Structure formats: C-alpha cells, structure tokens
Amino acid sequence: MAEGKKLWGGRFKESTDELVEKFTESVSYDKRLAPFDIAGSIAHVKMLEKQGILKKEEAEKIIEGLNKILEEIERGSFEWKTELEDVHMNIEKRLTEKIGSVGGKLHTGRSRNDQVATDVRLYVRHEIEEILKLLEELRKAFVKQAEENLDVVMPGYTHLQIAQPVLYAHHMLAYYHMFKRDAERFKDTLKRVNISPLGSAALAGTSYPLDREFTAKLLGFADVTRNSMDAVSDRDFIAETIFNCAMGMMHLSRLSEELVLWSTEEFGFIELPDAFCTGSSIMPQKKNPDVSELTRGKTGRVYGDLMAILTILKGLPLTYNRDLQEDKEPLFDAIDTVKLALKVNAKIVGGMRPRKERMKEQAKKGFSLATDVADYLAKKGVPFREAHRIVGELVAYCLSKGKSLENLTLEEFKQFSDKFNEDVLSLMSVEGSVNSRNIIGGTAKEQVLSEIRKIKEEEGF
Numbered sequence: 001m002a003e004g005k006k007l008w009g010g011r012f013k014e015s016t017d018e019l020v021e022k023f024t025e026s027v028s029y030d031k032r033l034a035p036f037d038i039a040g041s042i043a044h045v046k047m048l049e050k051q052g053i054l055k056k057e058e059a060e061k062i063i064e065g066l067n068k069i070l071e072e073i074e075r076g077s078f079e080w081k082t083e084l085e086d087v088h089m090n091i092e093k094r095l096t097e098k099i100g101s102v103g104g105k106l107h108t109g110r111s112r113n114d115q116v117a118t119d120v121r122l123y124v125r126h127e128i129e130e131i132l133k134l135l136e137e138l139r140k141a142f143v144k145q146a147e148e149n150l151d152v153v154m155p156g157y158t159h160l161q162i163a164q165p166v167l168y169a170h171h172m173l174a175y176y177h178m179f180k181r182d183a184e185r186f187k188d189t190l191k192r193v194n195i196s197p198l199g200s201a202a203l204a205g206t207s208y209p210l211d212r213e214f215t216a217k218l219l220g221f222a223d224v225t226r227n228s229m230d231a232v233s234d235r236d237f238i239a240e241t242i243f244n245c246a247m248g249m250m251h252l253s254r255l256s257e258e259l260v261l262w263s264t265e266e267f268g269f270i271e272l273p274d275a276f277c278t279g280s281s282i283m284p285q286k287k288n289p290d291v292s293e294l295t296r297g298k299t300g301r302v303y304g305d306l307m308a309i310l311t312i313l314k315g316l317p318l319t320y321n322r323d324l325q326e327d328k329e330p331l332f333d334a335i336d337t338v339k340l341a342l343k344v345n346a347k348i349v350g351g352m353r354p355r356k357e358r359m360k361e362q363a364k365k366g367f368s369l370a371t372d373v374a375d376y377l378a379k380k381g382v383p384f385r386e387a388h389r390i391v392g393e394l395v396a397y398c399l400s401k402g403k404s405l406e407n408l409t410l411e412e413f414k415q416f417s418d419k420f421n422e423d424v425l426s427l428m429s430v431e432g433s434v435n436s437r438n439i440i441g442g443t444a445k446e447q448v449l450s451e452i453r454k455i456k457e458e459e460g461f
Contacts, residue, residue, distance in 0.1 A: 026085065027089075028082065033087050033123055033328075041062075043215045043218040043219050044198060046063070046215075047215045047218070048108060061102055068098060069091055072094075109201065109208035111200075118196060120238065120327070121194070122219065124237060124331070137343075143172075143452060143461055145168075145349060145354075146170075146173050146176075151445070152354050153165050154168045154362070155362050162362070164368055164369075165430035165431075166443040167434055169448045173452070173455075189244055194221055195221060198224075200229075200231035202319075203318075232320045235309070239310060241331065242309050245302050246334070250299060252345055256292035257292075260292050271352065271353045272289055272292075277289055295341050298337050298341060302338065305330035306330075363430045364406065367405055372427050373391045374391045397412070
C-alpha cells in the first residue's frame, strides 16, 4: 500500500483533504477503547484459527503482535496518528508494521461496524462494573451515618417547610434507597450490554463460517445478537447507560442541594469535612461547599450528554451511519463525570457530622407535632377532617398568643374539643412523635434499626 494511502482507499483517486481528516478523526478520544479493541481482536483471531480460516502460526503471530502493541499503549510509547482516523486503524496499521502483511488478515470476516460495537459494549460493561462498586461505597456511607446517629431527631420537610419530626438516620436511609435503585438500573442495563455483535460484519453478516458463540464466550458475553442490521446500528445500550448516569447525578444533585442548605448558618444542621470544602479569596471566614455545588452543576453536563445521544440517534436510517461516531464523547463524559462525583460524595457523606442539638431544636418548630394532635383526636373517634380543622384552629390560636403546641395547657386544648384529655400532653415531644411512626418504612427507631439490619444482610456490609 502506498505511503499515506488509507486502508480503505483502494477506489479513491484523490487523497483525503486535511480538513476532512481533522473533522472526521475520532482517535483523539476513542483511543481509550484500545484495550477492549485488542481483546476483541484476539478473540476474533482465535476463532478464525479454530474455524480453519487462519493457520495456527498466522494466528499466533497476530496475537503476539497485538499483545506487544498493548504493551506499547500501556507504556505510553504508542504513536497515535490522526490521519489513521480511529483506534482500530491505528492498531491495525501498527500491527502490519510489526509483523508484516499477515497483519492484514486480522480483519477477515469483520467490519469496523461490528468491531466498534463490540469494543464499546466491552468498555461499557467494564465501566458499569466500576460504577456499581462506587455506588456500593456511597450506600455504605449512608448506612454508617444512620447507624452512628440513631437518636438524632431532625425536622422533615415538605415544600421546604417544617412538616414532621424524623430521625436523621431515616433521612440518610432515604438516600441509600435512591442509590440502590441506581445500582439496580445499571445491573439491568448490563443484560442488554452484555451481548456480542461480533460477526455481524458491516450490516449483513459474513460468508465466512464464523463461530460467533465462541468469540462471545471468549469475551465473556452472555449471548450473541440475532440480527446483523440491528447489531451494528444499535446504540440503545449507550443511551440507557447515559440515562442511568443522568439519574444517578440527579440523585447526587438532590443530596448536594440539601448539604448546601444544611451547612448554612441559617440551617446549621451539619458540619462538612474541611478537606471537601474551599475558602474565599477575599473573605477569610468562609467555608464553602464547593464540591456539592459543582455536583449540582455537573449534573447539567450529564443531562446534556443524554440529550446529545438521543438527538444523534433519532433520525438515523438503518444501518451504520457515521453520525454514530459521535456516540462516544457523551458516553465517556457521562461515565467519567458520574464516577468522579460518586467517589467524592462518598467521602463527603462519610465525613460529615450532624449538629444534633440544632437539629432537635429546629424539629420542634413549625408546629411539627400538629399531625400527632390530629391523629390523637381521630383515635378518640373524631373524623379526621374534623380533627384536621380543630388542630388548624389550635395552630391559629398559638400564633395569635405567641405560643407553641407544647406550651398549651390542658384547659387551652379543651377550649377546642372536649375529646382532649391529660394524655395529650404526653404527645408533646419530638421523640414521641418519631417513635409513634412504628410501621414498616416509618421513621420510628425500631423500624430504622430493623431496616439497617435488613440492608446489612442483603448487601453484606
């Protein structure tokens, strides 16, 4: 092949314009697929030998060459060339430089279309397994916070208004369950990722007697694709993975918003670890929750990645189109972002400290025991809607007198209903309110302890 001639350039009389090369290259970012590309190529070669398509000595020579190229890449001595377009062509060209023309037999029965689809599936499978480990570490941090702070009472909110007292541990376990669902989504996505498209060739399959199940087994795939046209054009698994990343970032962003609020002087609920906060260039007293703020901000980036992949895919006819080259940058960005965000937030959650007295003090405010009083009346036979009205009037009375429900006398309660007896006064504690919610999923200490035990049994923490 003439120097500078493309591997696919047989039918072209003119060289590719330099601007086109710059516009169409992907090696600047898809080179991270190199280990997966080489693994897929080695499995392909072993199958070609098994099927008698390659001689044993040819297969051994190709595999040895590919392993040496992988060593060059790992050492950082491999020279990536943009004129060779992508990771696949760079590796194949280097292979023929190292072992001669036999390197050209590597591509027998294969197209870059099924090759890249295989590489990306191997990459996504690897990255999902890494994300699952990081999600587990974050969940452990929430369980640890809950276990170490079982008696801390805080206000629960609706509409960002104080609603009812809850255990801080219960609040922490709410996030545990969010990130447990994220892990379940990623695990479910693995079912659709872990299918081999190798052997689908360009779009129609191949006339070579390939053993697709053999290569799938070598690469750890659970199955092979059953339609070659769908196999080379399917990027659903990428969109699904990015969606999972976006959902995970949304959960991290919700957490971050609460940590930003809770660490303010106005809330004063938690102390964030110094190592994960920053100061001000002008105000020496500041301790800013920059990591939490950046987590909120980076969530928007991952949403952008999701919109990018959906937009890339929405207008594509079957089968492969060069638009699909654009699937990798949003995928890589989403995965890189969520992995880093999970790592740093696990450290923050593990290191933050609740300010117990402040939380309890705030839990008493906002007439947070009003629902308990309404429930008290309902248990005495008052229809709940009537009880709701009575307690609403009680709250209005308290506001007019500058009192709280806890400070009312029995005589004052009885002004609003003769169903009130002395036992209503024993309801007036946030601890009592919390522990009265003693049903599955409730905030009572008994239930939270039970939930922690179940989580530890299920997860093996």
